[in-house]
Amino acid sequence: MASSLTVSNVDAGYGAVRVLEDVSLTVEAGETVALLGTNGNGKSTLMKSIMGIVRPSAGRITATIDGASHELVGRSTEEIVDLGIAFVPEGRRLFPKQTVTENLLLGAYRPKARSAIARNLDFCFETFPRLKERARQLAGSMSGGEQQMLALARALMSSPRVLLIDEPSVGLAPLLVSRTIDKIKELKEGFDLTVLMAEQNFTQAVRIADRGYVIVHGRIAFAGESAEALNNNELIREFYLGA
Amino acid sequence: MDGSLGLLLNAVVSGLLLGGFYAAVSIGVAISFGMLDIVNIAHPAFILLGSYVAYLANTLLGIDPLLTAVIALPAFYLLGMAVYQVYYLSFERRQDQSLRGLSFFFGLLFIAEVTLVLIFGVDYRLVQAPYIGPSLHLGWLELPLRLLVPFLVSMLMVVGLQLFLTRSFTGRAIEAVAQDPLALRLMAADPTRIKRVAFGLSFATAAIAGAILIIIQPVEPSIGREYIGRIFAICVLGGLGSFSGMVIAAVTLGVVESLTATFFGPSWAPAVSFGVLLVTLAVRPSGILGR
Ligand SMILES: Nc1ncnc2c1ncn2[C@@H]1O[C@H](COP(=O)(O)OP(=O)(O)O)[C@@H](O)[C@H]1O
Ligand SMILES: [Mg+2]
Numbered sequence A: 001m002a003s004s005l006t007v008s009n010v011d012a013g014y015g016a017v018r019v020l021e022d023v024s025l026t027v028e029a030g031e032t033v034a035l036l037g038t039n040g041n042g043k044s045t046l047m048k049s050i051m052g053i054v055r056p057s058a059g060r061i062t063a064t065i066d067g068a069s070h071e072l073v074g075r076s077t078e079e080i081v082d083l084g085i086a087f088v089p090e091g092r093r094l095f096p097k098q099t100v101t102e103n104l105l106l107g108a109y110r111p112k113a114r115s116a117i118a119r120n121l122d123f124c125f126e127t128f129p130r131l132k133e134r135a136r137q138l139a140g141s142m143s144g145g146e147q148q149m150l151a152l153a154r155a156l157m158s159s160p161r162v163l164l165i166d167e168p169s170v171g172l173a174p175l176l177v178s179r180t181i182d183k184i185k186e187l188k189e190g191f192d193l194t195v196l197m198a199e200q201n202f203t204q205a206v207r208i209a210d211r212g213y214v215i216v217h218g219r220i221a222f223a224g225e226s227a228e229a230l231n232n233n234e235l236i237r238e239f240y241l242g243a
Numbered sequence B: 001m002d003g004s005l006g007l008l009l010n011a012v013v014s015g016l017l018l019g020g021f022y023a024a025v026s027i028g029v030a031i032s033f034g035m036l037d038i039v040n041i042a043h044p045a046f047i048l049l050g051s052y053v054a055y056l057a058n059t060l061l062g063i064d065p066l067l068t069a070v071i072a073l074p075a076f077y078l079l080g081m082a083v084y085q086v087y088y089l090s091f092e093r094r095q096d097q098s099l100r101g102l103s104f105f106f107g108l109l110f111i112a113e114v115t116l117v118l119i120f121g122v123d124y125r126l127v128q129a130p131y132i133g134p135s136l137h138l139g140w141l142e143l144p145l146r147l148l149v150p151f152l153v154s155m156l157m158v159v160g161l162q163l164f165l166t167r168s169f170t171g172r173a174i175e176a177v178a179q180d181p182l183a184l185r186l187m188a189a190d191p192t193r194i195k196r197v198a199f200g201l202s203f204a205t206a207a208i209a210g211a212i213l214i215i216i217q218p219v220e221p222s223i224g225r226e227y228i229g230r231i232f233a234i235c236v237l238g239g240l241g242s243f244s245g246m247v248i249a250a251v252t253l254g255v256v257e258s259l260t261a262t263f264f265g266p267s268w269a270p271a272v273s274f275g276v277l278l279v280t281l282a283v284r285p286s287g288i289l290g291r
Helices: A043-050 A077-083 A100-107 A117-127 A129-133 A144-156 A174-191 A202-208 A227-231 A234-239 B003-032 B043-061 B065-090 B097-120 B145-167 B169-177 B181-185 B191-216 B224-238 B243-264 B266-283
Strands: A004-014 A017-027 A032-036 A058-065 A068-071 A085-088 A162-166 A194-199 A211-216 A219-224 B135-138 B141-144
Touching (some): A004 A043, A004 A194, A017 A032, A017 A043, A017 A058, A017 A219, A032 A174, A043 A085, A043 A162, A043 A194, A058 A077, A077 A085, A077 B181, A085 A144, A100 A117, A100 A144, A100 B169, A117 A129, A117 A174, A144 A174, A162 A174, A174 A194, A174 A202, A194 A202, A219 A227, B003 B145, B003 B191, B003 B224, B003 B243, B043 B097, B065 B191, B135 B145, B141 B145, B145 B169, B145 B191, B169 B181, B169 B191, B181 B191, B243 B266
Parallel strands (some): A032 A194, A085 A162
Antiparallel strands (some): A004 A017, A004 A058, A058 A068, A211 A219, B135 B141
């Protein structure tokens, strides 16, 4: 059944510092939506607002999970994850002293995910054979690319319906970036997910995105209804393509 | 068998048994300090509370101290959860835990000790049980049941907790909570609840450790202090967060102390055991099995 996300007129920030102003966006069921913007424009703040890590001072955030609608503002992060919304945060935030397998099993903490644990684990190991090879290695001792894979796999262990990913390409070598983006597409299809992905790497993000939003100084500056519309947009040419 | 070899082997074996006892008194701190980063130096005082509960039930009702410990487990668990809640509300929530948190547990240590002194006085107390006194003789080997039974109970407790921590969802969350509480939220777990459960468990071990303590030796309210240094040494030596390391460290310390006491006299034991600690940490700063 359908799962989607709607952000309506959200203001949010840190203490007295207002970062997001009147932000609205939607991610329809089954879509991959890119949230584009250079450093410091509020991509992470928006993701944190959706996840209940930053509390919006105005606006509504609604998630529809398998047909049931939930207001997210005011809920704790763990409640939001429990609804079926997984988040791969900036910096990945693995448990560095736990092994790969332990990290993955922690991903399945959500009661709804526990019955699917064997199937999800197989799927993760199939998609990321490297993780299977390193199953007993400590997460903190792995390379950046492997850590990003583990972070994605761990998020999927919670059997999510909606997946938020904050800058999957950060800190990865160019070849790994495109491979990671491909993997996200593969996971999205395998799990039938609805995806919102923040990226600075415009070219890579647009490869797999159905649509995208450009965020500038905490406001949605442009909503591109297709990858093509994004490619042809002036703002994007200015910011990303150096034209 | 040659006399001095028999002496050596008996010293090693009683060291192993002593190590089992050390593991029982250390496991609560291995959870609170090793996994939650909470410096609960009051733990030995609550072990003594466990001893006195066992003492009361034994003298007044004739109940076996180990049975008392099992019955008292839920109460200790709840007490631990309550202590954590107070600690959380007063310190941790305000990011104020390091030094003030330490003084909180110092305070708790003295309050618990003074309470025990007021109720029970400073005389040594002991318990009666069928396994206190007799020994098992296996050839040249002498196994005092007073040490063997606590050893087995302690190992049972360690293995049980280890299985819980590695096989259950709550247990795995306990092992991870100190590394990144926000990441744990992203796994749909509430870090405060997880810590409360873990702290409750660490207190529950004090019920068992207390019973074991009063089986092994008579107690008075302040002897817990003798163990504070040893307990933290064992946890650091084993490697914080590792039960298996903690057990290895406890047993090593037990054997080293027992050998030292046998061949050089008991007064050397603490110096030698802390020597072992320092040397190990110089070679392996994260402890025997620290990650
Ligand atoms: N924890 C914080 N406290 C105060 N200001 C912050 C914090 N995190 C981010 N900011 C500010 O919010 C703005 C947007 O940051 P962020 O959402 O991280 O942008 P992006 O993810 O697009 O790089 C920046 O100006 C940044 O300095
Ligand atoms: Mg960011």
